Amino acid sequence: MPIAIKMPALSPTMEEGTLSKWLVKVGDTVSSGDIMAEIETDKATMEFEAVDEGVIVSIDVAEGSEGVKVGTVIATLAGEDEDASAPAPKAAPAPAPATTPTPAATPAPSPAPAPAPVAAAAPAPKGDRVVASPLAKRIAADKGIDLAGVKGTGPNGRIVKADVAGAQPATAPVVASAPAATPAAAPTPAPAPAAASVPDFGIPYEAQKLNNVRKTIARRLTEAKQTIPHIYLTVDIQLDALLKLRGQLNKALEAQGVKLSVNDLIIKALAKALLQVPKCNVSFAGDELRSFSRADISVAVAAPSGLITPIIVDAGAKSISTIATEMKELANKAREGKLQPHEYQGGTASLSNLGMFGIKQFDAVINPPQGMIMAVGAGEQRPYVVDGALSIATVMSATGSFDHRAIDGADGAELMQAFKALIENPLGLVA
Known part of the structure; x- marks a missing residue:
């Protein structure tokens, strides 16, 4: 299984951080204890160590990214039976919905339930749960192979990459297209608040973004002077x-x-x-x-x-x-x-x-x-x-x-x- 590397909480008060620098790249093999990145917290810049072993298959947050919330996936390691050279599968784009003219002042109706398809793929028999590696499932989905008919050679009969590499795709049943429902109107996002305007009076200056430590100092000292007599x-x-x-x-x-x-x-x-x-x-x-x-x-x-x-x-x-x-x-x-x-x-x-x-x-x-x-x-x-x-x-x-x-x-x-x-x-x- 692929292993998600998440933004850690490097201090009890940390809610977000800046990913200052990556010390690994896609394709690198890492072991437990290896330094993967430098992360700027609300107190200091700290080194982030790997916990698991594996190969880096994707870097999901670029170095220099600010305000990365704790728990956000920042990288992915290849897991068991994973092909480290293959990129992570991308979600297929959703088909464009059929549009139905609607008066501007009338809210869009709720989508009606779609009618059942004419034919559906035969489900695997109850009690015979298909056990396959993530990579095998991905290859089977790409080739249209029914895993229920594939014999697994992995541990405990698990279907692995080699089992589906030479398998023939099953004949796909004909499925009637369901009529697309008119989507509900997407809510308009609230505009972001404008940054406070501070006049510069025409004096030349160089603007520097505050790092997390300076932001914390500013917040805590303001709080101290406002709340402590x-x-x-x-x-x-x-x-x-x-x-x-x-x-x-x-x-x-x-x-x-x-x-x-x-x-x-x-x-x-x-x-x-x-x-x-x-x-x-x-x-x-x-x-x-x-x-x-x-x-x-x-x-x-x-x-x-x-x-x-x-x-x-x-x-x-x-x-x-x-x-x-x-x-x-x-x-x-x-x-x-x-x-x-x-x-x-x-x-x-x-x-x-x-x-x-x-x-x-x-x-x-x-x-x-x-x-x-x-x-x-x-x-x-x-x-x-x-x-x-x-x-x-x-x-x-x-x-x-x-x-x-x-x-x-x-x-x-x-x-x-x-x-x-x-x-x-x-x-x-x-x-």
């Missing part, structure tokens, strides 16, 4: 002790090939702060509030297709070196579009760091259904009061965005205080 809390944090500890740890880890970034330490600090202030490690879910027992930190990564947030699972319980190793692997996979759904879906809170771009401070948009996101800016030399005296220190501004439906301002302030304390006294991160 954000509250923003900012603190200034001295980084000198953290930078000193990082240097010492990197020296100790040099032999292992591990290099810690400031961001790795900040991930750990946010996770530990959430565990210290569990009222902020929550999610608003309609008529209930979900409080999480571990801190999974989603970390914003800029990928070619758009922003994506791979997750460090249970970051509060992991060592900083483990966080650094996982973060490096996840960031590389994100930039290559190879993240798996479990690597970017979930998380109890998010971290967005624009310090590497010299951004001093910014307010981030909450990533629903999470309850908060921490936005950190660049560490820079600033005048700072240390032990009652003005001095120069490396200072970073951090802003927490909180879902005010789930987190009160006082609880958010407590989290910011815990986060600041962990970074300014960083030995607590390795304890």
Whole structure:
């Protein structure tokens, strides 16, 4: 039997996708596990593996096709007894119906039941079901062969291609043509809504179609700003002790090939702060509030297709070196579009760091259904009061965005205080 390859659901939220690229062509033999195509989902571009073995007999959806619904047949494999070189049979065009003049204002009548034919092909005797391969049935139909009179040589008497290749066609009975009924008028399709017209004011521009990731980002961030009441809390944090500890740890880890970034330490600090202030490690879910027992930190990564947030699972319980190793692997996979759904879906809170771009401070948009996101800016030399005296220190501004439906301002302030304390006294991160 031919095997239909359908558009897969590569993530729980995927309803449609873009078939970015075919990596096979008609006539190729594929085995289970072979990469067949690259599919762009609402989150990333992912590789699609073959499950069955066979020969590609048709590519039903061209590469570059957008909005392909999950479950749509995108290709076909040759099955048992199938001739891989033969194209799939095409449906014969329906004969043109006889037209009967009808007044324009009068609806077309329902078609009358067709009279029974004068003679019909003799049915196979009851209890003797004809068992034949799809290819044998197709050849028999093309040649007008009655399979009831063909002896099968396949397994369990199954009729195969060789059995019908030399068989003679049966004499076709004469069948009287039934009078064609006047077809009902086809409903007029509703016109497609016109695209929103955005004036360009005569300024030269180049239009680019949005990919699925960018469409999802636009939809989710619009939803977040429209439905989540954000509250923003900012603190200034001295980084000198953290930078000193990082240097010492990197020296100790040099032999292992591990290099810690400031961001790795900040991930750990946010996770530990959430565990210290569990009222902020929550999610608003309609008529209930979900409080999480571990801190999974989603970390914003800029990928070619758009922003994506791979997750460090249970970051509060992991060592900083483990966080650094996982973060490096996840960031590389994100930039290559190879993240798996479990690597970017979930998380109890998010971290967005624009310090590497010299951004001093910014307010981030909450990533629903999470309850908060921490936005950190660049560490820079600033005048700072240390032990009652003005001095120069490396200072970073951090802003927490909180879902005010789930987190009160006082609880958010407590989290910011815990986060600041962990970074300014960083030995607590390795304890």
